[in-house]
Amino acid sequence: xxxxxxxxxxxxxxxxxxxxxxxxxxxxxxxxxxxxxxxxxxxxxxxxxxxxxxxxxxxxxxxxxxxxxxxxxxxxxxxxxxxxxxxxxxxxxxxxxxxxxxxxxxxxxxxxxxxxxxxxxxxxxxxxxxxxxxxxxxxxxxxxxxxxxxxxxxxxxxxxxxxxxxxxxxxxxxxxxxxxxxxxxxxxxxxxxxxxxxxxxxxxxxxxxxxxxxxxxxxxxxxxxxxxxxxxxxxxxxxxxxxxxxxxxxxxxxxxxxxxxxxxxxxxxxxxxxxxxxxxxxxxxxxxxxxxxxxxxxxxxxxxxxxxxxxxxxxxxxxxxxxxxxxxxxxxxxxxxxxxxxxxxxxxxxxxxxxxxxxxxxxxxxxxxxxxxxxxxxxxxxxxxxxxxxxxxxxxxxxxxxxxxxxxxxxxxxxxxxxxxxxxxxxxxxxxxxxxxxxxxxxxxxxxxxxxxxxxxxxxxxxxxxxxxxxxxxxxxxxxxxxxxxxxxxxxxxxxxxxxxxxxxxxxxxxxxxxxxxxxxxxxxxxxxxxxxxxxxxxxxxxxxxxxxxxxxxxxxxxxxxxxxxxxxxxxxxxxxxxxxxxxxxxxxxxxxxxxxxxxxxxxxxxxxxxxxxxxxxxxxxxxxxxxxxxxxxxxxxxxxxxxxxxxxxxxxxxxxxxxxxxxxxxxxxxxxxxxxxxxx
Amino acid sequence: xxxxxxxxxxxxxxxxxxxxxxxxxxxxxxxxxxxxxxxxxxxxxxxxxxxxxxxxxxxxxxxxxxxxxxxxxxxxxxxxxxxxxxxxxxxxxxxxxxxxxxxxxxxxxxxxxxxxxxxxxxxxxxxxxxxxxxxxxxxxxxxxxxxxxxxxxxxxxxxxxxxxxxxxxxxxxxxxxxxxxxxxxxxxxxxxxxxxxxxxxxxxxxxxxxxxxxxxx
Numbered sequence: 062x063x064x065x066x067x068x069x070x071x072x073x074x075x076x077x078x079x080x081x082x083x084x085x086x087x088x089x090x091x092x093x094x095x096x097x098x099x100x101x102x103x104x105x106x107x108x109x110x111x112x113x114x115x116x117x118x119x120x121x122x123x124x125x126x127x128x129x130x131x132x133x134x135x136x137x138x139x140x141x142x143x144x145x146x147x148x149x150x151x152x153x154x155x156x157x158x159x160x161x162x163x164x165x166x167x168x169x170x171x172x173x174x175x176x177x178x179x180x181x182x183x184x185x186x187x188x189x190x191x192x193x194x195x196x197x198x199x200x201x202x203x204x205x206x207x208x209x210x211x212x213x214x215x216x217x218x219x220x221x222x223x224x225x226x227x228x229x230x231x232x233x234x235x236x237x238x239x240x241x242x243x244x245x246x247x248x249x250x251x252x253x254x255x256x257x258x259x260x261x262x263x264x265x266x267x268x269x270x271x272x273x274x275x276x277x278x279x280x281x282x283x284x285x286x287x288x289x290x291x292x293x294x295x296x297x298x299x300x301x302x303x304x305x306x307x308x309x310x311x312x313x314x315x316x317x318x319x320x321x322x323x324x325x326x327x328x329x330x331x332x333x334x335x336x337x338x339x340x341x342x343x344x345x346x347x348x349x350x351x352x353x354x355x356x357x358x359x360x361x362x363x364x365x366x367x368x369x370x371x372x373x374x375x376x377x378x379x380x381x382x383x384x385x386x387x388x389x390x391x392x393x394x395x396x397x398x399x400x401x402x403x404x405x406x407x408x409x410x411x412x413x414x415x416x417x418x419x420x421x422x423x424x425x426x427x428x429x430x431x432x433x434x435x436x437x438x439x440x441x442x443x444x445x446x447x448x449x450x451x452x453x454x455x456x457x458x459x460x461x462x463x464x465x466x467x468x469x470x471x472x473x474x475x476x477x478x479x480x481x482x483x484x485x486x487x488x489x490x491x492x493x494x495x496x497x498x499x500x501x502x503x504x505x506x507x508x509x510x511x512x513x514x515x516x517x518x519x520x521x522x523x524x525x526x527x528x529x530x531x532x533x534x535x536x537x538x539x540x541x542x543x544x545x546x547x548x549x550x551x552x553x554x555x556x557x558x559x560x561x562x563x564x565x566x567x568x569x570x571x572x573x574x575x576x577x578x579x580x581x582x583x584x585x586x587x588x589x590x591x592x593x594x595x596x597x598x599x600x601x602x603x604x605x606x607x608x609x610x611x612x613x614x615x616x617x618x619x620x621x622x623x624x625x626x627x628x629x630x631x632x633x634x635x636x637x638x639x640x641x642x643x644x645x646x647x648x649x650x651x652x653x654x655x656x657x658x659x660x661x662x663x664x665x666x667x668x669x670x671x672x673x674x675x676x677x678x679x680x681x682x683x684x685x686x687x688x689x690x691x692x693x694x695x696x697x698x699x700x701x702x703x704x705x706x707x708x709x710x711x712x713x714x715x716x717x718x719x720x721x722x723x724x725x726x727x728x729x730x731x732x733x734x735x736x737x738x739x740x741x742x
Numbered sequence: 743x744x745x746x747x748x749x750x751x752x753x754x755x756x757x758x759x760x761x762x763x764x765x766x767x768x769x770x771x772x773x774x775x776x777x778x779x780x781x782x783x784x785x786x787x788x789x790x791x792x793x794x795x796x797x798x799x800x801x802x803x804x805x806x807x808x809x810x811x812x813x814x815x816x817x818x819x820x821x822x823x824x825x826x827x828x829x830x831x832x833x834x835x836x837x838x839x840x841x842x843x844x845x846x847x848x849x850x851x852x853x854x855x856x857x858x859x860x861x862x863x864x865x866x867x868x869x870x871x872x873x874x875x876x877x878x879x880x881x882x883x884x885x886x887x888x889x890x891x892x893x894x895x896x897x898x899x900x901x902x903x904x905x906x907x908x909x910x911x912x913x914x915x916x917x918x919x920x921x922x923x924x925x926x927x928x929x930x931x932x933x934x935x936x937x938x939x940x941x942x943x944x945x946x947x948x949x950x951x952x953x954x955x956x957x958x959x
Binding site for chain 2: 333
């Protein structure tokens with residue numbers, strides 16, 4: 062269970078607040094904003110950290126915390142998930158709201174997309190209603206300018222009564238000014254933060270009536286820094302969480318009843334739930350402010366609009382999507398393959414002989430052999446297999462994400478995804494699962510129901526991640542050709558579809574309806590793509606390489622001491638009998654649990670030690686059928702340890718165990734069936 | 743004698759037909775929060791009892807089933823009206839509460855209740871009370887029935903779940919919002935709807951809950 066799902070007990074809340082606030086006593090700044098307005102980009106610029114950003118909603122579901130420095134002062138920055146509001150209707154909104162209240166920020170920077178100001182202002186008004194000190198960052202001004210929208214910063218600041226700083230975050234423009242303005246606002250007395258929004262005489266009369274009711278109870282009505290007005294609005298909206306909170310306060314029940322009576326009266330008068338009345342008023346005010354501050358020059362249909370139309374219209378969109386997918390696989394195969402050969406050649410020509418000589422000079426025979434398993438064969442295998450394909454994949458993913466093309470795919474694929482028990486917006490995390498299963502499973506938090514999260518996580522476990530693709534590319538594609546590799550990917554895809562279809566039938570319920578904001582295509586700066594690729598890749602390498610090296614050394618120890626053959630015996634009926642693989646491949650599969658590409662890297666390392674020379678030696682102890690079955694089983698079976706851990710954390714251990722058992726069962730079944738079928742050919 | 747369980751099926755099917763949505767095992771299972779398997783068993787039984795029928799592969803209520811479904815829904819909406827108007831329960835609590843009343847009101851009590859609340863035409867959420875001849879105004883359409891290129895104004899959101907209402911509200915999909923349907927995805931896929939400067943992909947069943955009045959192109 063994520064921390065924000067746990068019941069808010071007093072002590073726990075305090076601890077989390079301390080964690081969110083950091084250890085120093087400097088001010089705390091919270092970053093709020095709609096999805097995809099450049100919030101994480103500003104966070105990264107402020108803190109020098111690298112939270113992943115993308116051109117689609119729902120990238121940041123966790124709350125990131127970092128520190129920024131200005132003129133020698135330390136400031137804590139809390140990055141809230143992107144959300145359209147602060148209600149309780151969805152997890153992103155709820156997470157944003159709870160983190161906001163728990164961090165008790167001294168100032169909230171709300172980031173607005175200048176090209177869609179009216180909708181963005183809704184969140185700003187909601188924050189102002191809570192009585193929090195606010196500074197506005199007016200971002201994406203360059204994009205709005207290109208769309209023919211001019212914004213008056215001065216008028217916006219006057220309308221809202223708070224400082225407004227224009228920014229172009231991806232180029233770093235205005236970010237320092239923003240931080241300075243936020244600090245000034247944090248230190249200003251609260252009375253200077255300007256009047257709250259005004260929703261017109263009629264609604265304001267109801268609000269002030271509720272405020273008076275709350276204040277009449279003479280309680281300290283400012284939990285978590287929320288003003289009486291903010292509280293009154295939340296109670297009028299019949300916000301479940303705040304109602305529950307109010308019941309716990311002394312005299313809370315009585316005040317609650319009076320405010321709720323007013324809410325009912327209001328609903329009856331306007332024949333609409335009060336929450337809708339208030340939301341309507343906020344949108345109305347937001348639209349009025351946007352109209353006052355912006356001027357639009359009508360532009361013709363731009364190239365990007367036309368591209369977007371082609372990408373989403375069914376006649377052109379589906380062929381485009383299929384072409385993109387084919388291009389993706391081809392790019393992965395050729396570029397990844399090219400890098401793999403180059404890395405391998407380079408390592409064999411330079412590092413390998415040097416390491417070999419030095420190690421043998423320093424250590425006696427067997428110890429040197431074991432060490433070389435790790436630092437020579439291990440790193441070589443990681444260079445030749447893991448890294449080239451992972452690097453290439455991350456680059457492609459960054460391009461797809463940042464151009465916004467994934468939006469079009471999610472839109473087109475919704476009806477297919479529904480048959481798998483998911484919705485179109487699940488496609489984005491599912492595709493990112495082709496990179497790494499771990500962030501993909503965390504990404505399922507954007508889905509609305511537990512059912513969808515379970516189905517999506519199961520399908521992600523069965524989707525070949527980049528490590529598994531690396532195994533397919535490095536074994537099947539390299540040694541027996543592209544067609545068998547494509548067949549393995551085909552089988553895996555078929556399994557994903559069949560499993561989704563079956564789960565959708567078997568589990569009670571239905572996929573929830575799709576509501577997703579889609580963004581027009583954008584030309585991402587090359588620098589952003591490269592930086593993003595690099596940071597994801599660096600993260601992967603630094604986590605993976607030590608495990609590969611240590612894992613290889615343990616394997617070397619087992620091999621050099623002949624202990625390995627004792628371990629293979631219990632697996633023999635399954636591995637040798639049913640799957641038809643060499644006994645030692647069973648061990649490689651077991652080691653794949655550490656990280657998936659270890660399975661192949663171990664096999665390759667085994668070949669290197671056994672026969673010397675270059676990596677082509679996989680063919681010397683496996684025939685094409687065995688390579689095919691090995692790659693297939695590796696692709697399907699039990700996810701790596703990291704995935705198991707994140708599944709347990711996100712879905713609970715019972716669901717995690719069910720998913721893992723399913724993947725092992727499927728792998729044994731499908732691998733064995735493939736072996737038997739190929740033997741008969 | 744109709745059991746409460748059967749009444750629930752009839753009422754849900756009646757509401758689906760009222761909304762112009764297809765009565766499918768999946769739709770019933772979702773609204774009733776039951777598994778496909780148990781719904782499909784029950785539907786088989788109800789077909790045998792002559793309350794449901796399959797016509798050209800589509801599930802529908804028979805005339806008798808529709809009558810009985812309408813009775814349940816009428817009791818439900820009258821009870822909502824009474825709970826809201828007379829007892830002063832909150833707007834979003836009356837639906838659940840009325841869910842219990844709909845099974846226990848006798849015709850005599852129903853008649854008296856109707857009298858007490860002044861024989862209203864609609865429930866507090868604006869849904870017509872069956873048997874009053876007051877169906878949806880003719881010029882209202884489900885957003886899902888619009889074609890690419892059509893413009894419309896949102897009039898009402900049909901779903902009674904407040905969480906969804908509020909989520910849509912935070913996006914600005916409120917009564918009075920002006921929308922343009924830009925694309926309609928194939929194979930029963932979502933609609934791409936433009937609202938102000940934003941575009942949203944709305945699933946077909948989600949869009950079916952949003953009632954609109956068509957506007958000039």
